[in-house]
Amino acid sequence: MKKNVETILTVFYCQNSFQENKRTLESQVGPRVRLFPIPCSGRLEPLFLLRALEGGADAACLFVCPEGACRYFEGNRRASKRVAYTKKMLKEIGLEEDRVFITFMSANEKRPPKKMILDALVAAEKLGPSPLNKAPLKEKK
Numbered sequence: 001m002k003k004n005v006e007t008i009l010t011v012f013y014c015q016n017s018f019q020e021n022k023r024t025l026e027s028q029v030g031p032r033v034r035l036f037p038i039p040c041s042g043r044l045e046p047l048f049l050l051r052a053l054e055g056g057a058d059a060a061c062l063f064v065c066p067e068g069a070c071r072y073f074e075g076n077r078r079a080s081k082r083v084a085y086t087k088k089m090l091k092e093i094g095l096e097e098d099r100v101f102i103t104f105m106s107a108n109e110k111r112p113p114k115k116m117i118l119d120a121l122v123a124a125e126k127l128g129p130s131p132l133n134k135a136p137l138k139e140k141k
Contacts (some may be wrong), residue, residue: 010052013063014041028114042075046086059124
């Protein structure tokens, strides 16, 4: 396995949970992290997480509001169920379910978003390259 392969992480985050805007975060974390703000974490469908992996990401992470602090009441609970469902689908097709994960922010979060995202990148690096990125997809004729 090559050591110089860089891990790519796709991050979906509730735009109510980070104070920084997307451009500021992108400049802080670099090109290995793809950022997608969403109005509420509960709006994220499992298909988006799967498409992130299909699109070349080695892992996909979802940052959500603290439990009980969701602006839309239960968005973070809904997001948690959807991530669990996605993990189940990954396991069924033979991929590591840890390639998709959720991070609940604490109510008194002291880490800046940059640090939280880079911590998620370190967790993704431990998984290694995604098997989906090794072989090109075959086109139907």
